Amino acid sequence: MKIVADANMPGLELFAAHGQVVPVDGRQMNPSTVADADVLLVRSVTRVNAELLADSPVRFVGSATIGTDHVDQQWLQETQRAFAHAPGCNARAVAEYVLQALLLVCQKQGRAASSLSIGVVGMGNVGRRVAQWMQALGMTVRACDPPLAEQGVDVGYRLESIDALLDCDVLTLHVPLTDTGPAATRHLLHHERLAAMGANRILINTCRGPVVDNRALESLLREGKGPASVLDVWEEEPHVPGDLLDRVMWGSPHIAGYSVQGKENGTRMVYDAFCKWRGIVAPEGQKATALGVLAQDVQDERDLLSLLQTAYRLPDDYSRLQESLNEENSAAAFDQLRKRYPLRQEMHRWLWQGSAAVPFRPILDALFAPG
Numbered sequence: 001m002k003i004v005a006d007a008n009m010p011g012l013e014l015f016a017a018h019g020q021v022v023p024v025d026g027r028q029m030n031p032s033t034v035a036d037a038d039v040l041l042v043r044s045v046t047r048v049n050a051e052l053l054a055d056s057p058v059r060f061v062g063s064a065t066i067g068t069d070h071v072d073q074q075w076l077q078e079t080q081r082a083f084a085h086a087p088g089c090n091a092r093a094v095a096e097y098v099l100q101a102l103l104l105v106c107q108k109q110g111r112a113a114s115s116l117s118i119g120v121v122g123m124g125n126v127g128r129r130v131a132q133w134m135q136a137l138g139m140t141v142r143a144c145d146p147p148l149a150e151q152g153v154d155v156g157y158r159l160e161s162i163d164a165l166l167d168c169d170v171l172t173l174h175v176p177l178t179d180t181g182p183a184a185t186r187h188l189l190h191h192e193r194l195a196a197m198g199a200n201r202i203l204i205n206t207c208r209g210p211v212v213d214n215r216a217l218e219s220l221l222r223e224g225k226g227p228a229s230v231l232d233v234w235e236e237e238p239h240v241p242g243d244l245l246d247r248v249m250w251g252s253p254h255i256a257g258y259s260v261q262g263k264e265n266g267t268r269m270v271y272d273a274f275c276k277w278r279g280i281v282a283p284e285g286q287k288a289t290a291l292g293v294l295a296q297d298v299q300d301e302r303d304l305l306s307l308l309q310t311a312y313r314l315p316d317d318y319s320r321l322q323e324s325l326n327e328e329n330s331a332a333a334f335d336q337l338r339k340r341y342p343l344r345q346e347m348h349r350w351l352w353q354g355s356a357a358v359p360f361r362p363i364l365d366a367l368f369a370p371g
């Protein structure tokens with residue numbers, strides 16, 4: 001069996017027991033790369049559709065990602081090709097990123113995050129965790145998810161419209177990128193909505209770049225009328241517009257979900273689906289032991305930010321992304337930042353020891369809860 005895989009997918013050795021694994025640059029995959037492949041394993045940068053696979057014998061496609069906008073699932077189904085992805089694999093990494101982003105902006109603005117309201121747009125795997133953690137921090141949480149509202153799903157919050165949420169102090173986006181249907185999300189945050197948010201609000205986008213109209217955001221920020229923004233994702237990746245990067249508060253190269261555990265979970269979930277597709281029992285994964293102890297007292301939000309930054313520093317990602325724009329080929333530099341991303345552990349991989357002021361206990365419990 002020939003298994004063509006994105007070379008950036010960790011843990012490919014799991015698949016090596018089942019055939020010949022051929023690692024390929026995800027952006028360079030083309031019909032000839034998959035001409036004699038049985039299995040295709042991708043990440044978000046490979047477009048999987050008829051153009052890539054029509055003449056290929058590939059029968060199983062796995063994407064080690066949460067997002068699936070790069071995959072034409074309908075065509076895969078119509079042509080009887082099995083598909084699996086990794087729902088929720090890196091939700092925790094994204095929630096840690098959002099928490100740090102929020103604390104950084106608040107520290108810079110001299111505000112207490114706990115006193116703010118946050119609108120969570122998209123209450124799936126990531127959005128629900130973010131909502132739970134922000135509530136644990138003491139924020140007022142509001143939520144929006146028209147598809148779940150339509151289905152009558154109870155997510156623990158009253159589901160409001162996106163327009164109703166524009167008066168929240170903070171808006172955080174956790175929707176898939178979609179182009180059709182009443183809940184399509186491309187340019188969900190268009191010029192009018194961004195302008196309605198205004199300069200006193202905070203916008204965090206960790207879902208997909210085109211959910212925010214990047215040009216509208218840049219022009220509003222240039223005029224001093226746009227929300228303080230933290231962007232992990234960009235409308236035309238791997239191209240990042242320098243004028244927008246200069247105007248956001250923090251930015252990063254689509255790495256919010258790039259924790260060690262987020263990536264490992266992604267591969268593992270696709271591997272389990274692959275084994276099921278082949279009718280074999282997947283061997284158990286190894287149980288991880290704690291990495292060590294983080295000893296730090298948490299008396300205020302500054303301490304909480306500093307604790308988070310023992311594991312990961314968003315400002316470092318921002319600096320690296322800014323520097324990458326000086327490279328002759330900044331799009332290739334963007335991909336390299338992602339390919340060579342430093343190992344980043346999720347907080348729950350450590351044991352935390354210290355004293356905490358009462359209001360911070362719920363968020364610390366959530367951050368260090370196993371699983």
Ligand SMILES: NC(=O)c1ccc[n+]([C@@H]2O[C@H](COP(=O)([O-])OP(=O)(O)OC[C@H]3O[C@@H](n4cnc5c(N)ncnc54)[C@H](O)[C@@H]3O)[C@@H](O)[C@H]2O)c1
Binds near residue numbers: 067090121123188
């Ligand atoms: N930056 C990163 O590294 C990173 C990491 C993980 C996920 N993501 C992105 O984040 C997205 C969300 O992840 P998830 O795991 O929560 O996905 P999910 O599928 O579990 O949840 C998405 C939710 O969005 C809702 N939704 C759809 N259209 C909506 C709309 N117009 N308004 C409000 N809600 C809407 C859906 O009903 C669903 O509940 C993914 O699709 C992916 O594109 C990015």
Ligand SMILES: O=C(O)[C@H](O)[C@H](O)COP(=O)(O)O
Binds near residue numbers: 043064066068
């Ligand atoms: O959808 C996802 O899971 C994330 O956006 C993921 O982290 C993207 O990473 P990539 O597949 O581009 O390496």
